[in-house]
Every structure is written in C-alpha cells, then in structure tokens.
Amino acid sequence: MDSLWDGEMESFDLDDTEVLILKVSGAIRAYDGICPHQSFSLVEGQLEDGVLTCRAHGWEFDALTGTSINPRGNALTRYDHQIEEGIIRVRPCIPTRSAAKAR
Numbered sequence: 001m002d003s004l005w006d007g008e009m010e011s012f013d014l015d016d017t018e019v020l021i022l023k024v025s026g027a028i029r030a031y032d033g034i035c036p037h038q039s040f041s042l043v044e045g046q047l048e049d050g051v052l053t054c055r056a057h058g059w060e061f062d063a064l065t066g067t068s069i070n071p072r073g074n075a076l077t078r079y080d081h082q083i084e085e086g087i088i089r090v091r092p093c094i095p096t097r098s099a100a101k102a103r
Ligand code: FES
Pocket: 035, 036, 037, 038, 039, 040, 054, 055, 056, 057, 058, 059
C-alpha cells in the first residue's frame, strides 16, 4: 500500500468480490467496490477532497466513513483491514449500518 498516494484508489478481486482501497488524509479505507445504487464499479469514479463520486449517476460518498452524502441514507460496505509491511490484508465484515435499498 506504499504505492497508493493520498487521493488515489485501486480495486482488486477478493474471491468473487470487488474490493475498493482508497487513501484519504493519510488514512486507508477498504470498501465493497460496487456502488449500492445500480452496481457500477466505484473505482471508475472520482475521488476528490474526501468525496468519492460514482461515475454512473453521480452518487457521492464520504470516503472516510462510507456514508452517502448525496443522496443521503445509503452507505458503502466497509471491510476491516490491517497493513503489515506495506501489505494490506482485507477481511469482510458486517456493515456498521445497513444501507437503504437504492430506489
Ligand atoms: S450506480 Fe453509482 S450512482 Fe448509480
């Protein structure tokens, strides 16, 4: 993860799940890489000023918490992770709050 710069994101496959790794304000976060709206890949979106914007329809998420900014009431699924010697280990976890169904 030393290669990830602040404001950058990458995705990779973990079994059959796309995992999004991003770095904001020096903090690493790991989320499900699929947008809760209509399942577009979030790595194709934009990460700017701590806001992750989905490329498909413009939904915005707080990159540090995963909660949606616009529209409100949704959240990304967050993954526990550890960084050891530059290697990130990701473990799926139960979301801290249930994401509302996209409409
Ligand atoms: S799929 Fe992400 S905003 Fe619609």
